[in-house]
Amino acid sequence: MKPPCKECDPLWREEFSVRKAGEAYVARCQFTKFLTLTSLGMFVGNLWILAKSFVSRQVSYPEQAIANLGEIPVGGVKVFQYPNPGEQCLLIRTGADEYAAYSQKCTHLSCAVYYSAENNRIECPCHEGYFSIRDGSVLQGPPTRPLPRVVLTRRNGQLIALGMDAEPES
Amino acid sequence: MDPSLPHRRRGLTAINGAMALVVVLVITQVWLLSATLDSFLAGRRSAALPGAIFSGLLFLGCGALYLFILRIERQARKEEREKP
Ligand code: FES
Numbered sequence: 001m002k003p004p005c006k007e008c009d010p011l012w013r014e015e016f017s018v019r020k021a022g023e024a025y026v027a028r029c030q031f032t033k034f035l036t037l038t039s040l041g042m043f044v045g046n047l048w049i050l051a052k053s054f055v056s057r058q059v060s061y062p063e064q065a066i067a068n069l070g071e072i073p074v075g076g077v078k079v080f081q082y083p084n085p086g087e088q089c090l091l092i093r094t095g096a097d098e099y100a101a102y103s104q105k106c107t108h109l110s111c112a113v114y115y116s117a118e119n120n121r122i123e124c125p126c127h128e129g130y131f132s133i134r135d136g137s138v139l140q141g142p143p144t145r146p147l148p149r150v151v152l153t154r155r156n157g158q159l160i161a162l163g164m165d166a167e168p169e170s
Numbered sequence: 171m172d173p174s175l176p177h178r179r180r181g182l183t184a185i186n187g188a189m190a191l192v193v194v195l196v197i198t199q200v201w202l203l204s205a206t207l208d209s210f211l212a213g214r215r216s217a218a219l220p221g222a223i224f225s226g227l228l229f230l231g232c233g234a235l236y237l238f239i240l241r242i243e244r245q246a247r248k249e250e251r252e253k254p
Contacts, residue, residue, distance in 0.1 A: 025181070
């Protein structure tokens with residue numbers, strides 16, 4: 001057997017670079033490395049949300065006439081598509097001179113919601129999620145986010161959609 | 171730390187402590203990410219910036235603890251090699 005060499009490591013040390021006693025260190029070190037990379041991944045996720053929030057701030061919605069005033073009766077509903085074709089929204093006449101409009105897509109799992117005139121609220125048939133007609137906030141059920149509201153204005157006897165507002169009015 | 175403990179045991183205790191801290195930081199970051207995403211989807215964009223800043227700080231904390239663990243591990247291996 002060759003005498004131990006001071007300058008160079010023997011072959012076995014190259015191939016089994018960790019002594020058994022040092023295994024605990026290496027295992028913990030690698031696990032912490034994995035956790036740190038997970039942490040980096042989540043930081044990147046947060047940066048992505050930040051970037052998205054800057055980009056979506058600049059989204060502009062089209063102005064679109066959605067109904068004539070008085071076209072629907074009190075308690076009546078009209079379905080329209082806004083802001084893009086295929087994105088269904090509900091226009092609800094809640095009083096003689098009051099209208100509200102919301103996206104028809106439930107914020108839980110995207111079922112189509114409907115207006116329940118007898119309970120005066122918006123209901124989702126899938127998991128019984130209920131939304132307030134006043135501001136779209138969640139009254140009951142699994143949804144955690146309010147229904148996106150369509151911002152309305154009146155012009156020349158018409159109701160005009162100006163944009164979407166995902167936050168309930170305070 | 172008890173100075174009577176052998177050096178290896180003390181190193182391991184320090185690594186265990188740092189690792190537990192990293193686990194806590196990562197769990198906090200998971201919660202932060204889900205809360206920020208939830209409020210972003212709800213249209214509250216104001217939460218995105220503080221969320222990203224805190225997440226960055228937590229990541230820096232994890233990185234610092236990882237470097238600390240790496241240093242202890244290197245030291246231990248060096249001592250191991252220097253053993254006759
Ligand atoms: S999809 Fe509407 S409550 Fe679940």
